[in-house]
Every structure is written in C-alpha cells, then in structure tokens.
Amino acid sequence: MSVPQVELHLHLDGALRPATIVELAGPLGLDGEAIVEGLAAIGAGRLDAYLAHFDAVLPLLQTAGALSRVAEEAVIDAADQGLGHVEVRICPWQHQKGGLTLERATRAILDGLDAGSRKAGIPAPMVVCLLHGMSQQEAEDLATLAVRLRPEGVVGLDLAGNEGGGFQIEWFRRAFAIAMEGGLRRTVHAGEAGPGLHVRRAILELGAERIGHGTAILEDEEAVALARDRGVLLECCLSSNLHTGAIARLEDHPLRAMMAAGLKVSLNTDNPTLSRTTLAREWELARTHLGLTPEEEDTIRQWAWNARFPAVPRPHRTGPLNEA
Numbered sequence: 001m002s003v004p005q006v007e008l009h010l011h012l013d014g015a016l017r018p019a020t021i022v023e024l025a026g027p028l029g030l031d032g033e034a035i036v037e038g039l040a041a042i043g044a045g046r047l048d049a050y051l052a053h054f055d056a057v058l059p060l061l062q063t064a065g066a067l068s069r070v071a072e073e074a075v076i077d078a079a080d081q082g083l084g085h086v087e088v089r090i091c092p093w094q095h096q097k098g099g100l101t102l103e104r105a106t107r108a109i110l111d112g113l114d115a116g117s118r119k120a121g122i123p124a125p126m127v128v129c130l131l132h133g134m135s136q137q138e139a140e141d142l143a144t145l146a147v148r149l150r151p152e153g154v155v156g157l158d159l160a161g162n163e164g165g166g167f168q169i170e171w172f173r174r175a176f177a178i179a180m181e182g183g184l185r186r187t188v189h190a191g192e193a194g195p196g197l198h199v200r201r202a203i204l205e206l207g208a209e210r211i212g213h214g215t216a217i218l219e220d221e222e223a224v225a226l227a228r229d230r231g232v233l234l235e236c237c238l239s240s241n242l243h244t245g246a247i248a249r250l251e252d253h254p255l256r257a258m259m260a261a262g263l264k265v266s267l268n269t270d271n272p273t274l275s276r277t278t279l280a281r282e283w284e285l286a287r288t289h290l291g292l293t294p295e296e297e298d299t300i301r302q303w304a305w306n307a308r309f310p311a312v313p314r315p316h317r318t319g320p321l322n323e324a
C-alpha cells in the first residue's frame, strides 16, 4: 500500500448519517425516519430524479449548527474508513433559507470540516460547488467568496447540478476565471448526463483540472486527447452512475476503457447516503464487476493521491494537518 486512500468526490448533503437526519428533523416537525427511507436514490434512473432526493435534506441544513455538525461528521466518517484525505463539496447558496448569509453558511461548513479534521487527523478541505440554475452574478459572487475563504480551507471550485437540463457553461466562465486567478483548483461535473463534448468544454472553457464522472468522455475523441494531454483526472463514481442512469449496468462502466485510452481515473462515492455505499464498497464493485486487478488498484490509488487538492495552510491555526 503505497499512498493513503482518498475521496475526491463527496457531496456533503449526500453524505449525512441517517441518525443525524432523524435528530435534525425532529425539532423541525419533520419525520426523519421517512426522510431516511425516501433518500435511497437507488433506481432513480435519471439525473434529475436522482438530484430530487436532495430536496428532502435541504430543510435540515439551514442553520450554522446543522451545517457544522454534518461537516464534522463527514470527516470523522471518512477517517473511520481509513481515508487519508477527503475533499468535501457543497453549494452554500442552497443553505440561506434559514437566514444565513452566503458567507456564514460557508464558514459554518468550514468550521465543521476543521473540527472534524482535528479530531480525525486527516486533511478535509472544502470544494465550493456552483450549480446549474444559478445566475451568472450569483456564480461570480460565490466564486469570489470561495477565493476570499481560501485561507480558511476552501481549495477548489466545482460546477454541479443537472447537466442534462441545459449546460450553459458560458455562464460560469467568469466565475471559474475568478477561481483560477485566486489560486483555487477546478473540477467540473461533465459527461455524466450529458455528452463527451461537455467534458471538452469544461476543460477548455472552465480550466477543469479534474472532471466529475466524465462517463461519456470516450465518445468524444478530442475530449479524450485533451484530458490525456493535460493529465485531467476523472472522478468516477460507479454506484452513482448506475443510479443516475449514466450507465445501465455496472459492467458497462467505461473505467477500464478510460485507462486503456490513457486517461487517469479515481474511485469515489459521490453521495454515499443516497447510493447506500462506502468507498470500500465502490472498490469491491470495481473488482467484481469490472475485473480491476490489484496492480490497477495501486495505479488508481496513486493517481487519486497525486490529483488531490491539498489543504491550504491556515496561518492563524497551527497543527499537523496543514499541507504545504
């Protein structure tokens, strides 16, 4: 085992502990057990149907206390699974319904990640998600905030949401330029519910260094060449791809074909609560359904480690978890 296992693609709102959902729901007069039961997105079959499952947990995550708590728990859960680094992504824009400002919501998440990181002993930087459906101005404001909070633990910017519902990538060019100029790393969901062309556009127009899913990349030769030449890593999520309908069967996942095409890949959970999975289970699925060999596992693990967005040193805090 050469390098630690890492999780590069984990949505905080898709990674809540069922017990925490129940506890947060009670005081709001919501039926937590029913939310947990309804959360399983297995069988959703389409990205929009899959994403609709998030609607159930959003009401639970509208206070600073709730956001900090779930962020801290996500890091502890990652460390408990033996991971050496976890990147946690979320769109703070969706967490202002209880009166939190964008900055307060983001800081609450960062506080929770910091607390979890200190308790669990692993770096847990934050990736801020922009979402399809945000206005250009909202995206730019969030990117600007993300850059300002870089010293507090924000390492990257992502574009997520319903790629199949209209991929207006041009709306996000300026936001990603702000991120790049401000020293943030970039990953973009593309080629999940959309074509390989989206992967190409994410790399060329948004400066994506990693691609969320990219399941359709092989249908676009130019996208493959670009990703290969620039060393862009694909964040593959097998169970999620099955549940969103990106693939019909696990055996159809192009992970090994991607590797054969000279592309770098990684394995991630995406939304462990929705997909009822763990990172260990995703590796098991890759072994069982894709025939991944131990040598290939080592290679993928090394790629993922090399492609992580390292935590930024926090000048006002000292500890063993800051990476240069």
Ligand SMILES: [Zn+2]
Pocket: 009, 011, 160, 189, 212, 270
């Ligand atoms: Zn995702």
